[in-house]
Amino acid sequence: MSKTRPPLQRLYEPRAYDTGAWPDSHWRATAPVAAPRPPLGGDRVTDVAVIGAGYAGLNAALELAGRFGRAVTVLDAGQPGWGASGRNGGFCVMGGTKLSARQIVARFGVEAARDYDRFQVEAVHYVDEVMQAQRIDADRGPDGELCLAHSPRAMRALHDAAMFESETFGRHIQVLRPDELLEMGLSTHWSPGGVLNPVGFSLHPMKYVLGLARAVEAEGVEIFADSPVGGLTRDGDAWRLSTPGGTVWARQVLVATNGYSSDNLPPWIGGRMLPVLSSVFVTRPLSDSERRAQGWSSRIMTFDSRELLHYYRLLPDNRMMFGMRGALRATDAALADAHARARRHMAAMFPHFAGAEVERHWSGLVCITGDLMPFAGAVPGADGVFAGFGWHGNGVSMASYSGARIARVMTGAGDLPDLLRQPPRRFPLPSLRRLGLAAAYAAMRVTDGRLKSHGKARGAS
Numbered sequence: 001m002s003k004t005r006p007p008l009q010r011l012y013e014p015r016a017y018d019t020g021a022w023p024d025s026h027w028r029a030t031a032p033v034a035a036p037r038p039p040l041g042g043d044r045v046t047d048v049a050v051i052g053a054g055y056a057g058l059n060a061a062l063e064l065a066g067r068f069g070r071a072v073t074v075l076d077a078g079q080p081g082w083g084a085s086g087r088n089g090g091f092c093v094m095g096g097t098k099l100s101a102r103q104i105v106a107r108f109g110v111e112a113a114r115d116y117d118r119f120q121v122e123a124v125h126y127v128d129e130v131m132q133a134q135r136i137d138a139d140r141g142p143d144g145e146l147c148l149a150h151s152p153r154a155m156r157a158l159h160d161a162a163m164f165e166s167e168t169f170g171r172h173i174q175v176l177r178p179d180e181l182l183e184m185g186l187s188t189h190w191s192p193g194g195v196l197n198p199v200g201f202s203l204h205p206m207k208y209v210l211g212l213a214r215a216v217e218a219e220g221v222e223i224f225a226d227s228p229v230g231g232l233t234r235d236g237d238a239w240r241l242s243t244p245g246g247t248v249w250a251r252q253v254l255v256a257t258n259g260y261s262s263d264n265l266p267p268w269i270g271g272r273m274l275p276v277l278s279s280v281f282v283t284r285p286l287s288d289s290e291r292r293a294q295g296w297s298s299r300i301m302t303f304d305s306r307e308l309l310h311y312y313r314l315l316p317d318n319r320m321m322f323g324m325r326g327a328l329r330a331t332d333a334a335l336a337d338a339h340a341r342a343r344r345h346m347a348a349m350f351p352h353f354a355g356a357e358v359e360r361h362w363s364g365l366v367c368i369t370g371d372l373m374p375f376a377g378a379v380p381g382a383d384g385v386f387a388g389f390g391w392h393g394n395g396v397s398m399a400s401y402s403g404a405r406i407a408r409v410m411t412g413a414g415d416l417p418d419l420l421r422q423p424p425r426r427f428p429l430p431s432l433r434r435l436g437l438a439a440a441y442a443a444m445r446v447t448d449g450r451l452k453s454h455g456k457a458r459g460a461s
């Protein structure tokens with residue numbers, strides 16, 4: 001299908017933004033088929049225009065229309081959930097930043113850090129509440145998120161961070177020895193232990209985002225798909241949003257495009273964010289004997305302490321989902337390389353799963369900022385324009401809740417933590433962001449060290 005492409009300035013190769021093709025994701029394959037939403041045709045006037053039908057945009061729309069009675073129009077370049085919200089790992093957890101708790105306290109002070117910590121906890125609970133209130137069945141998994149240390153030194157750092165967070169925020173993080181992990185059904189030959197944050201749960205990302213889209217439409221919001229906004233210009237006291245099929249005028253606009261943002265929509269965002277590719281694969285269901293041999297039966301969400309971390313979990317039907325970052329280009333060859341690397345890593349970490357065929361693999365864009373903190377709030381110098389982005393790979397809860405909270409700010413009925421409202425600084429030399437990322441990845445690989453491969457799994461039968 002040929003589409004008129006507006007001149008959006010994007011960082012990656014066109015394949016990353018090809019809304020004409022869905023990623024071959026497990027989530028799309030296992031979610032109920034959704035009727036495609038139509039593109040915008042003709043002109044319309046609305047109170048609020050939302051750009052992006054992911055967690056941020058849809059939760060904002062739900063709040064704006066459902067709670068405040070605003071007329072809302074949602075525009076997406078693809079279908080709802082085409083972006084990261086339909087293709088992530090389904091970890092609904094705390095996060096949203098690349099800074100450690102200690103760094104946040106050092107940079108912003110302890111009160112602001114506590115405020116942000118509370119926001120993250122509320123964000124996880126918010127997703128639970130919205131799924132219950134909107135009757136969204138998204139395969140909610142067990143509570144808790146585990147971080148496994150990849151070296152004794154990393155274990156000491158995790159222990160130290162857990163103590164600091166418990167003391168500073170009053171949240172208990174459990175420190176677990178290998179024998180305690182084993183009892184939980186988590187045997188690893190490479191980890192000297194881990195820490196368990198009780199806040200968080202897993203979900204089916206596509207079922208969640210499609211449930212949101214339905215809930216939003218039930219509030220009278222129209223979602224227009226295949227409608228990339230190519231221009232956002234001031235027109236009297238309204239904003240004019242141009243798409244190939246029509247134009248929307250709105251007093252207020254929310255830009256909720258995160259990793260799929262363009263550097264010129266709005267121009268202020270240019271150089272302030274860095275989209276980063278993350279790759280995921282899902283194996284066929286693992287047999288009882290494979291899981292027994294590996295000593296891995298827990299469905300808890302797990303990641304590890306590496307800089308270039310792995311994230312993985314057993315899905316409800318015993319498929320293994322495994323993800324990591326690392327690709328620098330959105331080309332077939334680079335993505336195939338990233339997938340092959342992820343498979344090698346999984347084989348080294350889970351030798352008894354190494355032979356399990358991969359059923360699907362895909363990738364998508366997460367978003368980091370120059371300050372390593374997310375942004376949610378008013379866009380400086382553009383009256384009535386708001387934005388939310390930079391969830392640093394933790395957008396299931398953070399994009400969702402920030403979207404809802406930005407909506408309250410847009411109606412004058414709420415505020416946001418100071419930390420989120422501070423505009424991220426531009427990256428130095430923005431045109432060289434990918435080069436900088438390549439250098440950062442090279443340094444991270446050195447810091448992370450080699451993977452211990454094919455050791456004997458503890459608990460092997």
Ligand SMILES: Cc1cc2nc3c(=O)[nH]c(=O)nc-3n(C[C@H](O)[C@H](O)[C@H](O)COP(=O)(O)OP(=O)(O)OC[C@H]3O[C@@H](n4cnc5c(N)ncnc54)[C@H](O)[C@@H]3O)c2cc1C
Pocket residue numbers: 008019051052053054055056057075076077078079080081082083084085086087088089090091092093227228229230256257258259260261262265278279280323362363364365366367388389391392393394395396397398399
């Ligand atoms: C592989 C992968 C794994 C991840 N795993 C996790 C995880 O386990 N846990 C977690 O918390 N987070 C995870 N994330 C991150 C999380 O998915 C995102 O942070 C979150 O979905 C962002 O939601 P959003 O609504 O802000 O943006 P998105 O869901 O990315 O939505 C942005 C939308 O904007 C649209 N758009 C862009 N430009 C335009 C335009 N000009 N006009 C119209 N529409 C436009 C896009 O089509 C897209 O649909 C992962 C991400 C990826 C890619």
